Amino acid sequence: MALVGLAMLIAILFVALFANQLSPYDISTSANISMKDIYNPPGAAHWLGTDDAGKDVLSSFFHGARVSLIVGFFAAFISVVIGGVMGIVAGFYGGRLENILMRFNDVMLVIPDLPLMVVIVALTKPSLLNIIFVIGLLGWTTTSRIVRSQTLAVKSRKFVLRARAIGAGNAHIIRHHILPLVLPLLVVNAILVISLAILQESTLSFLGLGDPTALSWGQMLNFAFGRGAMSAGAWWALFAPGFGIVWVVLSLTLLGHGLEQVLNPRLEAHHLTPGRPVVQSQVPLAPVKVTTEAPLLLDARELSIDYLTKGQPPARAVEKVSFTLHKGELMGLVGESGCGKTTLMLGLLRLLPAAGQIVGGKVFFTGKELTAMSEEGISDIRWKGISIIFQGAMNALNPVRMVGDQIREAIITHSPMLSHSQLKQVDGRVTELLDLVGIARQHKEHYPHQYSGGMRQRAMIAMALACNPQVVIADEPTTALDVMIQAQVLELLDSLRHKLGLSIIFVTHDLGVVAEMCDSVLVMYGGVTAEYGSVDTIYNAACHPYTQELLKAFPDLSHPEKRLASIPGYPPRLENLPPGCRFAPRCPRAIPRCHTEPPALHSLGEGHFASCHLVGV
Amino acid sequence: MKRYQFLLRKIAWSFFTILFVLVLNFLLFRVLPGDPARAGVRDPRLKQEAIEAIRVRFGLDKPVLNCFQSLNPLRLGSCTVNPLDTQFFIYIRNLLHGEMGISFHSNRPVADILTERLWNTVLLIGAGQILAIVLGVVFGILAAWKARTAIDYAALISSLLAWSLPTFWLGIILLFWGSSQGLPIGGKATPGLSSLPLLQQWADIGRHILLPTLTYTIVYMGEYMLIMRSSLLDVLAEDYILTAKAKGLNTFQILKDHALKNAMLPLVTLIAINLGFTVAGALQIEAVFSWPGLGGAIYEAVARRDFPVLQGAFLLIAVSVILANLVADLTYSTLDPRVQPE
DSSP, rough: OHHHHHHHOOOOOOHHTTTTHHHHSOSOHHHOGGGGGGTTTTTTTSOOOOTTTOOOOOHHHHHHHHHHHHHHHHHHHHHHHHHHHHHHHHHOOOOHHHHHHHHHHHHHHHSSSHHHHHHHHSSSSSOHHHHHHHHHHHHHHHHHHHHHHHHHHTSSHHHHHHHHHTTHHHHHIOOOOIHHHHHHHHHHHHHHHHHHHHHHHHHHHIIIIIIITTTHHHHHHHHHHHTTTTHHHHHHHHHHHHHHHHHHHHHHHHHHHHHHHHHHHOOOOTTOOOOOOOOOOOOOOOOOOOOOOSSSEEEEEEEEEOOOOOTOOEEEEEEEEEEEEEEOOEEEEOOOOSHHHHHHEEEETTTTTTTTTEEEEOOOOOOOHHHHHHHHHHHHHBTTTTTEOOOOOOOOOOOOSHHHHHHHHHHHSSSSOOOOOHHHHHHHHHHHHHHTTTTTTGGGOOOOGSSSSHHHHHHHHHHHTTTOSSSEEEEEETSOHHHHHHHHHHHHHHHHHHHHHHHEEEEHHHHHHHHHHSSSSEEETTEEEEEEEEEEEEHHHHHHHHHHHHTSSOOOOTTTTTTOOOOOSOOOOGGGGGGTTTTOOOTTTTEEEEEEEEOOEOOTTHHHHHHHTTTTT | OOOHHHHHHHHHHHHHHHHHHHHHHHOOOHSSTTTTTHHHOOOOTTHHHHHHHHHHHHTSSSOTTTBBBBOOOTTTTTSSSOOGSSSHHHHHHHHHHHHBOTTTTSSBBBHHHHHHHHHHHHHHHHHHEEEEEEEEHHHHHHHHHHHHHHHHEEEEEEHHHHHHSSSHHHHHHHHHHHHHHHHOSSSSOOTTOTTTHHHHHHHHHHHHHHHHHHHHHHHHHHHHHHHHHHHHHHTTHHHHHHHHHTOOOHHHIIIIIIHHHHHHHHHHHHHHHHHHHHHHHHHHHHHHHTTTSSHHHHHHHHHTOHHHHHHHHHHHHHHHHHHHHHHHHHHHHHOOOOOOOO
């Protein structure tokens, strides 16, 4: 986009620079022009016809480019300098100065600028210089705002604070630290200001306020429109200059928008972008583990998920992960950040972001295959069968709708065709749910921003329970909360589980919580199952080195004197996975084979699994 | 209580801005050299009595303000003058009485001319604005929903193109095309129809307003579309949209109940900020289509150097825009529950 704009701009700059050489006729003289030359249609002699004075439109067009561009560039230069200085000064020095400057800015922003320009130009001599100054002096309002907010953002960055700490003066900081970071934004803004200035010049000229001696495109249109081109049907005299304006403004707009996208790339994918189709597995797969006491609810079999980015090979975020969840079971899902935990959970309900795709495996819920369902089918399962408590409930609740209303919506969605009296019962149910999580009923009609962090998380839990789901996925429900509130929320979840007979998948970093609450544990590393088993096995007989290292990193109450050990290094990046075992680079017990060959998932009996070469003997 | 203070502060601020415009308007027409009444005084061909008559007629014999005989700050005047008998206060007092002077051209009171024309502009901007917003929002939603598809790119390119069109030029092109289709080429009504039934008169006005409204709609629709698109894209990437999807809501419900209100909020502010530009568009359109509105009044006043009308029209437009901004501000604060006065 930026390139197209740049090419268009260079073309017109070329025309403007070489207007004299390119023009087939000299427009400054009116010699040899007679009545029969007026408004001649385009032809061999005049490619774009002639105007009201019998002059060649093409030649005027070339010269008009020059005038229009000069006005645009110089006026924009004035605007950008004023706006830039004001923005930096206001943002950098702050305080009362900033207040006064920005208030002034607000006032100028509200006053309609074109009528003001018209008034000023009408009261002064209509010369090119006056027009440049008027447009320039009134066009800085957006620039100063943008520059100010960017300066504010840059000002508090670490390196600026450091420069200040070592005693750099304000002027030095502005020149060497602020300006380089504000400049790119200023350039993009300047491009848009130029295009605006060109439009304004043409409008002023068209309204009859242009410099009569400088024939800009707006002036050409003014003459043609005011001197009978309409009635003469001389479309060429009207079309050419307007086309020039559109050409320049469009080229600048494309350039500006293109540059903005380069500087400030935005991933234009969102939650309503249709999900990628599930790649259906043809291989027959069996549930990884079945215990007979309770019915099997959720059953993931060798689920694999890829992230696809344009121009890059797919990144495997989840690789052949299997687990089962029985009624009343609480499974802990453990692993460092970026190990594919959330991806796996979203994949279960096919809620993956647009780049994500299920590329293998199956998921069953009470015997129904979720991975083979239609979008409508899975919509029915969502929330009613399996609901999710999202991490960071701050953003998971809609800020402009009342909390009670959002809970109510979940209920109504899954029980359509309610009669009037039944709708009343829904209200009662909402109150009951909020009671359950300890939120007083008067908060029902409050908005999320009026809640505290802990309340929001509890409201989110109430919402997750609204449709009596069989399975609740709690995705790090306590990460953003302080310790006391964390304990409250966890206690609440645990009590609800026993009261309502819920099955819960609990995604967390916190092994202590897992030990206390969970029945089974799935440890993920780099998108694969590291180890999976009952909570007793994992805590007492962990065989994967990663699990062992994780456990060493948590305090053990029975051996308080033991030192805590952290695992050096970071989890692998998805686009750059090691060829062998994904944990090998950080593994204290790695053998040469670990670096070349990925280990298979070995069954160790009694529902205990680990993927490690050391145990697969 | 807090809300009350918030309202008061907004209103006070608008009042201050209007005051600023009043002073600006007063000064502009006195400092800048173009006003014929003042220029005329310096014409050497005039007799002393004639000059004196002009000065009295336009109130130039009075001092500008207390202590200031003229606008030259170095030449102070007497401070004992009754402040109400100075040029500035007479100007304010006249405005409060709705007097804006007499048109040079038609010799009618400027206030009468402008009130007639104000409603025509409101009609034009109203019709165009509603169409532009509705279509812009609809296409914006479509483009954001179908992000990165052919629909999205087509909408994006066409709105950038619409943005690049000079309003008056688009008007000219449409006028050219419209006149070949038998549409009227200007004005608000065909002369001599006042004896016809009301319905036919309205139909006639409708035929006249068609092209100006179309021009207006095309120019501003693109901008609203771009704003709506980017605002909705931001909202659709929010976590609460994922929550809504996880709740089992279908696409339509998510758009309607969770995305639109949130995405419309920035639009309300931008419509307000845009009002100033909007007036600029109306000015050009009225000039091209000889629509008898405020913009048309400015266009004619410039051509005839009819300064009282120009001054009055500028003032009226500026004050209307400031008030419309105030309304938008207040609307926004009632729409968004998060706007809590600090």
